[in-house]
Amino acid sequence: MPPDEVIRTEGLTKSFAMGTTVVHALRGVDLVIRRGEYVAIMGPSGSGKSTLMNLIGCLDTPTSGQYWLNGHPVAALPEHELARIRNREIGFVFQTFNLLPRASALRNVELPLIYGSVPPAERRHRAKEAMHQVDLGDRMDHRPNQLSGGQRQRVSIARALVTNPALLLADEPTGNLDTATSNEIMVLIDRLHSQGHTIVVVTHERDIAEHAHRVVTIRDGRIASDEARRKAAVS
């Protein structure tokens, strides 16, 4: 497969047993995302976009189908291998930030490096760098509850960036933020894209999706549309 493909899925399906009935959340998804792309995945709730995001993020394994992440086949990896892939190749940004409440911002950012067995000195250095990248160089020792919502999301983005992953995967990154703060966060994500990061944003908000250069719409477990957009004006 071409070396610039960050994501390639072929016939990806996922079914869940809900009591006696089987729910087909994904019914065969073929998706290719190349290095440096900025993709929004849209769809109404129940469309299967969350399931797709979990599979792309290696938090779950597909019922059938193939998935290559950054060239590695990952569809059938055991738990500890998936954990390593999540650690090295993927940076998650969550709607609810998911920071550890008792740890300082800097320590939250260090967390992936701890599991990546990066030595302490280098860890600290890289975490500080990531904090500067999200313009929070002066908030490193603050705890999450001493930060605003927008600042917390910046910390979470720094945590996603710190391992220099192949893919930044943001799940409704502005869902818990007001409009002004949402804009700030999207400006930051746009900037990260312009610096060369590959970004996938899962959202149901059209104006968030408009930041992306390509919008993939999921409906009933299948890709309903996949369209390139002209480069959005930075708001």
Add this chain to the structure above:
Amino acid sequence: MNLGESTRLALESIWANRLRSFLTLLGVIIGIASIIATAAVINGLNLYVSEKLSNLGKGVFTVQRFALITNRQDFLDAVRRNKKLLPADARAIAERCPTAEAVAWETHAQVDLKVGVHEIRDTDIGGITPGILEIEPYDVEQGRVLMQHEEDRAAPVAFLGYDVKDRLFPNVDPIGKELRVRGHALQVVGVAQKKGSFLGFSQDNYVKIPFSLHRKLFGTRRSINISVKAADPARMSDTMDEVRAVMRARHHRRPAEPDSFGILTAEGINNLWRNLTQTIFSVALFVVGISLVVGGIVIMNIMLVSVVERTREIGVRKAVGARQADITQQFLIEAVLLSCLGGAIGIAIAFVASALLNAYTPLPAAFPAWAPATAFVICTLIGVFFGIHPARRAARLDPIEALRSE
């Protein structure tokens, strides 16, 4: 993730819930503290007994009317069967046991003593043959011990235990002073060094007088204890066999009948004592073991609560790359540290308790050197045993559901 990081995380978590952690640990703290305090007391008693018995000297044993008796029926049998031991028995041993190097004897009576306004109660008046000083030497503080010529003519002389001197002759030189026992005036010739007390009983409340004088004062019907020193300490059992044969012959025992007297060695007394204290310790261990199991269950319970509370945190850790092994390690180390923290507090309490026991009670507690290490091993085992289930439960959480949890 390395151990240092896991340890740091665990300490942070324990510290964040410090009151809860402390309450969780009460079971382990109390368990460890009481087991070590018990061990300290028993250790202290053992050391004391061993030290006292070692004074008896090598190759020395005593023949007494009764052996060490540990049940009531044996006692009743022995009272009926065993004759009093007499000086004639001792002389027979001295004559007919070639490997006995020295034979001496002592008999006892209790009296209250008074000198002027000073008095002391329940003093042990020991009638000794001076030969006993070769077998069990006394440490002399002042003056001298008793002499053979004093025994030969039943001289009215006395050698005092330290307490007797202290209570009857405070602030005066007792040598040459007069002490009345049963209306007879005895002259003090020496004072022994202080031995101290054991379990609250003074070891210094005695007066030694010549055996011949003792018979004049207290009569001839008292049983004696015979001390025998083997010529070769390494072959003491040969000497004991000779003595047993002589005594059985004198008491006309048939081959199948049990001894009608007791032979006691320092080793025998020490063994009996150790059996006794080991039994006490085993019972204590069992009782305390229950409290440690309860303590472990409490730790497991609180760890399960902690896993539920931190479900979201576990989800985040998994999302950023924690493997099941990392999560297991983190929670297991937390359980072990929690348990060892309890152990450390327990050890500290036991240390203070044994110091207090020593200072304020007659119990000679000696904090055993092996106790801290053993306690930590036990606490680690408790932590692992009761922590593995919560840790596995945390590790197996599905990251997607964990992230979704409130």
